[in-house]
Amino acid sequence: MISRLEYKWIVGIVFVFGLFMELLDMTIVNVALPELARDLKVDPRDGASTIQWVVSAYLLSLAVFIPISGWAGDRFGTKRIFMIALFLFTSGSLACGLAWNIESLIAFRVLQGVGGGILTPVGTAMLYRAFPPHERAKATAILMIPTFVAVSSGPVVGGYLSEYQDWRWIFFINIPIGALGLLFAGLFLREEKQPNPGRLDIPGFILGAAGLAALMYALAEAGINGFDDRQVIGFGVTGLAILAAFVVVELRTKEPMIDMRLFGNRLFAIMNAVQIVAFGGLMGGLFLLPLLLQAEMGLSPLESGLTTFPQAIGMLCSAQVLGRIYNRVGPRRMLLVGLTGVAAATLCFLLVELDTARGWISLMMFGRGVAFAGILIPMQTATYTTMKPHEMGRASAVFIANRQVAASFGVAVLATILTNRLSAHGTVLGPPPLGNPAAALDAFHESFIVAAALLLLGLAASLLVSDRDAMAAAQHGPAGAPVGPPGEETAVVAGGR
Numbered sequence: 001m002i003s004r005l006e007y008k009w010i011v012g013i014v015f016v017f018g019l020f021m022e023l024l025d026m027t028i029v030n031v032a033l034p035e036l037a038r039d040l041k042v043d044p045r046d047g048a049s050t051i052q053w054v055v056s057a058y059l060l061s062l063a064v065f066i067p068i069s070g071w072a073g074d075r076f077g078t079k080r081i082f083m084i085a086l087f088l089f090t091s092g093s094l095a096c097g098l099a100w101n102i103e104s105l106i107a108f109r110v111l112q113g114v115g116g117g118i119l120t121p122v123g124t125a126m127l128y129r130a131f132p133p134h135e136r137a138k139a140t141a142i143l144m145i146p147t148f149v150a151v152s153s154g155p156v157v158g159g160y161l162s163e164y165q166d167w168r169w170i171f172f173i174n175i176p177i178g179a180l181g182l183l184f185a186g187l188f189l190r191e192e193k194q195p196n197p198g199r200l201d202i203p204g205f206i207l208g209a210a211g212l213a214a215l216m217y218a219l220a221e222a223g224i225n226g227f228d229d230r231q232v233i234g235f236g237v238t239g240l241a242i243l244a245a246f247v248v249v250e251l252r253t254k255e256p257m258i259d260m261r262l263f264g265n266r267l268f269a270i271m272n273a274v275q276i277v278a279f280g281g282l283m284g285g286l287f288l289l290p291l292l293l294q295a296e297m298g299l300s301p302l303e304s305g306l307t308t309f310p311q312a313i314g315m316l317c318s319a320q321v322l323g324r325i326y327n328r329v330g331p332r333r334m335l336l337v338g339l340t341g342v343a344a345a346t347l348c349f350l351l352v353e354l355d356t357a358r359g360w361i362s363l364m365m366f367g368r369g370v371a372f373a374g375i376l377i378p379m380q381t382a383t384y385t386t387m388k389p390h391e392m393g394r395a396s397a398v399f400i401a402n403r404q405v406a407a408s409f410g411v412a413v414l415a416t417i418l419t420n421r422l423s424a425h426g427t428v429l430g431p432p433p434l435g436n437p438a439a440a441l442d443a444f445h446e447s448f449i450v451a452a453a454l455l456l457l458g459l460a461a462s463l464l465v466s467d468r469d470a471m472a473a474a475q476h477g478p479a480g481a482p483v484g485p486p487g488e489e490t491a492v493v494a495g496g497r
Contacts, residue, residue: 008130010188015123017181018086020150021174022116025093027154027312028170029055030286031305032162034294034429039167040102048291048422048429049220052415053106055287056216056408061113063404064209067257067397069121074197078126079189081118083182089115090178097171121400129192159305167301204257207246212405214239219412224419258401259394262387267469268395271383272402273461274335278342278375279403280410281454285346285368286311287411288418288451292444293361295429296437297354310362314369315376322377330467331378336459338374343455345371349448354437375458382470410454418447 005013037051073081092112099105161169218236225232250256263269286308293304326334345368352361387395421443422428427436 007190010184011126011130014082014181014184014189015127017177017184018082018089018119018123021089021093021177021181022119023150024154024157024177025112025116025171025174027150027309028158028161028173029058031155031158031290031301031308032167032170033287034291035162035301036105036167037102037429040099040105042102048415048418049224050102051291052287052411053220054102054109055283055411056415057106058109058113058116059404059408059411060212060216061110062117063212063401063408064205065114065117066121066401066404068200068205069118070125070397071197071200072118073122073125074194075200077191077193078122078129079185079191082122082126082189083185085115085118085122086178086181086185087115088112089119090175090182093171093174093178097168099168117404121397126189126192155305155309156302157305159300159302162301164302198255201250201253201255201257203249204246204253207242207249208257211239211242211246212408214242216408216412219409219416222416222420224423226420258398259391262391262395262398265386267386267465268383268399270461270464271379272399274339274375274458274465275379275399275403276406276409277454277458277461278339278379279406280413281346281451281458282342282372282410283407284410284414284454285349285448285451288414288444288447289349289361289365291418291429292349292352292441295431295435296440296444297356298431299358303358307358307361308365311365311369311372314366314371315373316369318370318373319377322373326377326381327471331382331470332462332465332467334374334378335462335465338371338376338378339455339458339462341371341374342368343452346448346452346455350445352441354441378465382465385470410451413454414447414451417450418443421446 033051033054036054042050069081069085089112092108092115095108095111096105099108157173158170161167161173214235216239218232218234218239221229221235222232227233246258247260250258250260263272289308290304293299293307294301299307322334345364348364348367349361352364383399384395422440425436425439425443427439427443428434429440431437
């Protein structure tokens with residue numbers, strides 16, 4: 001029966017398996033972090049700094065492998081690379097579910113990230129090559145149902161599995177989906193290669209990965225040992241030096257992994273700066289909240305998931321309205337209002353006490369989602385409007401990778417701040433006798449202030465956005481390209497990876 005479908009619909013069906021699995025994983029993990037930390041016996045004294053690697057290792061792996069996914073698909077064939085990515089993600093999920101300690105789980109999350117970083121860009125390329133330009137709205141529509149189901153159900157499913165089954169099932173749930181996707185891809189996809197794929201930028205790949213890893217390690221250790229620790233300073237300086245070398249190499253390479261010359265486009269550079277602080281603050285806050293709800297307020301994983309998922313609903317409710325008024329308002333004012341709104345909603349967490357009703361927190365999360373749509377709409381619409389058509393592919397890879405780096409650093413920074421403030425207040429995560437929830441609440445409040453400050457930093461960058469340039473380019477220049485597959489940003493709002 002499936003073989004009778006037009007090939008474009010077969011591609012859509014196969015891609016849905018991969019996209020649904022990745023989006024579900026993005027929204028299901030955070031709510032299970034406290035439970036898996038207890039089960040894997042993470043030391044409460046450095047709990048936040050260690051747990052954050054479950055999220056950050058995945059995000060960094062995504063960021064490193066997204067830029068090479070397009071080259072890999074063109075060079076070796078989109079069917080082959082898509083199936084390899086799907087296999088890596090599925091086998092990584094199995095390995096995560098079988099992890100025997102926190103270190104093994106973090107290592108297997110890196111494997112998942114390799115698959116996820118390649119899976120979505122290659123799948124998107126297959127989909128948009130299969131559908132002619134005038135039918136690409138249909139391609140987008142294919143993705144909306146699994147996107148909404150995965151995004152809205154992830155936190156709740158994660159909470160249920162952690163509470164009533166076992167946290168390992170948040171990874172095992174990917175296995176049957178991935179197996180079906182591999183079966184369908186093997187049977188029905190056609191192989192596609194491009195005649196001139198170019199060369200892989202191996203020096204850029206190595207320098208980028210090494211520099212980001214060194215900086216992340218420095219941040220994690222800073223939460224435990226302080227920023228004046230010799231090892232923290234050493235890794236931090238080394239990471240910055242390697243990243244400086246990465247920039248130099250990329251500027252001199254004919255076919256760079258990350259084309260740094262694109263940042264010479266003023267609007268593109270500004271929107272990337274906004275994204276760094278916006279996603280950093282958002283993902284850092286999403287990392288903190290389940291820890292507060294479960295470790296200090298005593299909520300179960302399911303209750304935590306039900307409390308946080310209204311953020312995705314808020315974003316979905318406001319995105320359609322904001323999309324319609326964008327042309328009248330322009331990106332600059334929309335960004336200013338959106339960033340201010342998300343920062344204000346984050347500061348509302350300072351009103352949360354140990355006995356605050358879940359309904360109030362859900363309302364705060366809903367408001368945060370409503371405001372964050374005011375950031376997503378202009379970022380998706382204005383970022384590429386002044387780019388030339390031949391720069392679109394490279395610009396998209398840069399922007400997506402930048403988003404993952406921003407999210408991973410946001411989680412790392414907020415985990416470091418939380419660990420530092422817990423130590424300053426003489427407590428650790430968790431209930432007595434080891435922890436002091438009242439003192440820990442103060443540490444969380446101080447960390448949320450930093451999350452809000454990251455968001456407010458974006459206001460300075462937003463002031464540099466020119467509505468006239470963005471709107472003129474959108475109307476008379478190349479059409480804006482989407483940030484990623486539909487729903488990927490929605491998944492971030494829902495609860496993060």
